[in-house]
Amino acid sequence: MRNVCNVKNQSRPDLLYVMICAAVFLAEAFLARRQSIRYGGGYMSDVSLYVKIARRNPTPTRAVNWLFSHLMDLCGNTLGIAVLLGLAVSLTMVANYLLLRYLFCSRFSENGGRLSGAGAPGFRETGTPFPEAGDTATGCCADASADRRLLEAASVAALFSGPVYIPHLMPYFYEKTLSKYAWQSPTQIMMMPLAILALLLFFRIRERYFRRIAPGQWLLLSLAFLASAWAKPSFIMIFYPLMAAILLRDLIFGRRECGSVGRRFRSVLILGCSALPGMVYFLYLNKAMFGGAPGAAGAGASEAAGAAASAAASGGDGSVIIQFGRAYFNQDFSVPLSLLAGLLFPLLVLLFNLPALRDIRYASGWLLLLIGIAEHFTFSETGRRAAHGNFAWGKKAGAYLLFLLSIWKFAENWRDPQFLQRRPGLRRLYFVLGLVLLGLHVVCQLYYFQLLLRGHHYMM
Numbered sequence: 001m002r003n004v005c006n007v008k009n010q011s012r013p014d015l016l017y018v019m020i021c022a023a024v025f026l027a028e029a030f031l032a033r034r035q036s037i038r039y040g041g042g043y044m045s046d047v048s049l050y051v052k053i054a055r056r057n058p059t060p061t062r063a064v065n066w067l068f069s070h071l072m073d074l075c076g077n078t079l080g081i082a083v084l085l086g087l088a089v090s091l092t093m094v095a096n097y098l099l100l101r102y103l104f105c106s107r108f109s110e111n112g113g114r115l116s117g118a119g120a121p122g123f124r125e126t127g128t129p130f131p132e133a134g135d136t137a138t139g140c141c142a143d144a145s146a147d148r149r150l151l152e153a154a155s156v157a158a159l160f161s162g163p164v165y166i167p168h169l170m171p172y173f174y175e176k177t178l179s180k181y182a183w184q185s186p187t188q189i190m191m192m193p194l195a196i197l198a199l200l201l202f203f204r205i206r207e208r209y210f211r212r213i214a215p216g217q218w219l220l221l222s223l224a225f226l227a228s229a230w231a232k233p234s235f236i237m238i239f240y241p242l243m244a245a246i247l248l249r250d251l252i253f254g255r256r257e258c259g260s261v262g263r264r265f266r267s268v269l270i271l272g273c274s275a276l277p278g279m280v281y282f283l284y285l286n287k288a289m290f291g292g293a294p295g296a297a298g299a300g301a302s303e304a305a306g307a308a309a310s311a312a313a314s315g316g317d318g319s320v321i322i323q324f325g326r327a328y329f330n331q332d333f334s335v336p337l338s339l340l341a342g343l344l345f346p347l348l349v350l351l352f353n354l355p356a357l358r359d360i361r362y363a364s365g366w367l368l369l370l371i372g373i374a375e376h377f378t379f380s381e382t383g384r385r386a387a388h389g390n391f392a393w394g395k396k397a398g399a400y401l402l403f404l405l406s407i408w409k410f411a412e413n414w415r416d417p418q419f420l421q422r423r424p425g426l427r428r429l430y431f432v433l434g435l436v437l438l439g440l441h442v443v444c445q446l447y448y449f450q451l452l453l454r455g456h457h458y459m460m
Contacts, residue, residue, distance in 0.1 A: 029086030036078035042455030045184035095196035096155035162445030173448035178342025180399035194228035225278035365405035372398035
């Protein structure tokens with residue numbers, strides 16, 4: 001039985017959601033404008049740093065340099081930059097909603113993207129390799145307006161959720177925390193909507209890519225990878241290894257219904273080639289900024305590395321080394337407590353949804369975070385960038401996407417009457433704790449955001 005998801009048919013968003021998007025745009029534009037000019041001597045951020053670089057060396061190597069330079073030429077000041085960053089943050093929230101809507105509706109499809117026997121992720125016994133969003137025998141998103149409002153609220157919470165401030169034990173909002181969104185970083189702000197779009201397109205294409213890959217979707221995915229890397233390479237640094245592992249698993253464990261090994265190999269190769277433009281740019285950036293130092297392009301994702309852009313052509317003065325645990329050992333704070341404060345809500349959702357890890361879409365959030373942590377744990381830089389923590393940016397991107405996917409799973413549990421059906425008391429406890437913990441993440445981030453709006457230093 002096929003029933004098209006009713007949420008997707010609701011094209012008009014609620015007026016309140018539109019107003020929230022507008023308010024977020026204005027707040028970020030206000031903040032970015034003041035950060036760009038260091039208003040009153042405060043508003044410390046990387047925005048003003050990149051403004052200086054764009055004026056001195058408007059190279060197209062990095063999106064932020066090229067865009068900032070042209071916007072300042074167009075407007076005569078930094079107002080255009082403020083509008084750009086305001087739009088980027090608002091579009092991040094919209095991208096959150098689009099990904100949540102796709103995942104939420106596909107939950108009610110047959111198998112919901114879970115493993116089927118020993119086959120590859122989402123393979124069905126019927127011969128169709130992956131479930132189609134909206135296939136259901138129970139009805140998908142029956143109350144479309146209520147579900148739409150739920151997803152709109154979830155998209156806002158996904159943006160405004162950060163580490164929980166714990167007095168005396170972990171009294172930090174950004175510094176020494178597993179922070180996932182850097183309001184002072186124009187590169188991460190521009191990267192996130194593109195990264196979410198790339199993740200959405202990858203999930204959609206993978207649904208049926210052994211049968212057919214739509215050229216338009218493949219092209220959009222390839223451009224999303226490239227554009228996100230141009231903004232900041234942090235996302236592709238953690239997603240490309242995961243993508244390779246997923247495609248390899250699909251190739252090895254694909255069922256006979258998905259075609260011969262040769263046919264599966266062709267499909268995997270075509271989808272994998274969507275990553276090539278981003279990889280070519282990544283290697284180019286590595287050479288341009290670090291003179292070809294192996295692996296050094298990771299620092300291309302950093303804010304401080306951007307400060308060295310004018311000297312990049314000369315090859316830089318640092319290199320990347322393998323130094324296990326430098327960012328985690330001998331710290332003046334508890335690393336486990338820092339991780340716990342940053343992941344309270346995702347950990348709760350995981351505890352109640354361990355079987356859902358068979359769904360590669362939900363598992364991707366945890367895998368991306370683990371890849372980011374592994375990169376941060378393993379690699380370090382020498383020279384003037386040694387103390388910049390450049391390899392932490394992948395971890396931040398992974399944490400953001402983990403929160404987004406955990407919120408999807410929580411919303412899915414909320415709307416699933418069969419979830420913990422036989423244990424109503426535990427079901428109520430789970431939702432109460434989930435709302436409380438998510439509320440704490442959101443309240444702490446909103447408090448931090450209003451401090452930034454008032455000109456406080458972002459490192460607190």
